[in-house]
Amino acid sequence: MIRMSDMAETKKKQLIGSLTKGLIILETMMEKKNIGVTELGTILGVNKSSAYRLLSTLEERGFVEQDSDTGKYRLGIKLARLEAIVLDSSKIREISYSYLKELTSRTRETSSLSVLSENQGIIIEKMNSEEKISANPYIGMVEPLYCTALGKAILSNYPEEKQREILESLNIVAYTPKTMTQIPHIIDDLKRTSASGVAIDDEEYSLGMRCIAAAVYDHRGDTIAAIGISGPISRMRTEIIDKYIAIVKEVAAEFSSQLGYRK
DSSP states (O other): OOOHHHHHHHHHHHHHHHHHHHHHHHHHHHHHSSBOHHHHHHHHTOOHHHHHHHHHHHHHTTSEEEOTTTOOEEEOHHHHHHHHHHHHHHHHHHHHHHHHHHHHHHHOSEEEEEEEETTEEEEEEEEOOOSSSOOOOOTTOEEOSSSSHHHHHHHTTSOHHHHHHHHHHSOOOOSSTTOOOOHHHHHHHHHHHHHHTOEEEESSSSTTEEEEEEEEEOTTSOEEEEEEEEEETTTSOHHHHHHHHHHHHHHHHHHHHHTTOOO
16 A cells, blocks of 8 residues: 555655756756757756656746747746846845844844845845844745735835735735735725835734834835834833834935935
8 A cells, every 4th residue: 555655755756856857957058048858858868748848837937938930948037037136135135234233233123124026025134133032034034015014115115006916916814813814904004104104013924023114215216125123012012113113214214325215
């Protein structure tokens, strides 16, 4: 009898094998620029139909594209976009360090920097609090846009039509009893965020945690990131929230100014 664990292990190995082959395809195309199905099959050690299936999957996701004249494949626009994100993020991370340090120094709370990718927020830099009880995000952490301060700070700067489009594409779930899950309510919250210039997550993503964030703008006035702080509600009390809001807005404005933003 075949055990379920054996089947799961086999499926896992097949998935890893396909992923490895996909990465080999991309690496090969970086060197050869254009390549045909037969040649690729030889390199991978698979038959032509298997090579075609792998290429079709990558083409469907935008990682490769087929030349209509030659029938050969080349790297797709998706990789160029990812490269741009990595390059931009590296520059922003480098510049952000002093501002994250300032936030954590002035508030004693964990500070983070997030950027938008695939309709999600991704933490690309952080500065940990030295307090024993503190927020603990990690670099590469993916966060929802609709219930985190960093996410809302980014999303609030889009036109309402774009906000709705993004929200409708998401699987909106309640992380806590305080999470807003109805799109009209979320959009109303984004309007308040836009008007005030600061986003607040009051236990919407994690019970016991409060977060404050503001958008970071580039020289064109585009929102390229969000910077903020997070910590336990026992320290981020209601009576000092206004003070922390002012600090976050001030630091975000300084960061934006260094990137060339002018109101």
